[in-house]
Amino acid sequence: DTAVSQTPKYLVTQMGNDKSIKCEQNLGHDTMYWYKQDSKKFLKIMFSYNNKELIINETVPNRFSPKSPDKAHLNLHINSLELGDSAVYFCASSALQGNGYTFGSGTRLTVV
């Protein structure tokens, strides 16, 4: 059983398109996150939700909009995709503040 699952695994799209990435966790965790990993492997937090409530919103362009319909799901919608959005996007979850995360398998987004 996959603990944190993301879809799709790969996404290739043209500039200007709108796309969504979905994440689901079956660990019963209260907190979920979106991280972006760039080509130099740097992982940077984008958003965090705790039990459907947005608690962290880092300096991210407004084109990125997260949504959490329930505490087991966290989606990321991206409008007007740009070349610089190309990266691997990881979903993660944690049980308690200060605990380590469990990461999903990642979505490799390529904007052409």
Add this chain to the structure above:
Amino acid sequence: QKEVEQNSGPLSVPEGAIASLNCTYSDRGSQSFFWYRQYSGKSPELIMSIYSNGDKEDGRFTAQLNKASQYVSLLIRDSQPSDSATYLCAVNRGTDKLIFGTGTRLQVFP
């Protein structure tokens, strides 16, 4: 100054040797510390967590924390080629997010 700093490597060690990976952090209020292993093309996997000063051992892995020096390290004993990966240090400052270093690439050669 980056919040979490690691030497990018690669750190090359022979099979059977001890690999020593280091990490420094800038925020003295940091409370919990983690080491993740990330194989190429895969997601980060939590291998060690440490919350108080001193050493914590788990199998071949030992995490060391020195809050006074703002320093965390990971020792891998009896290194194996399968340990070749990027090791990410992560720090929690008491907020609900982890700050990651850029990782150290470890290469274990037979």
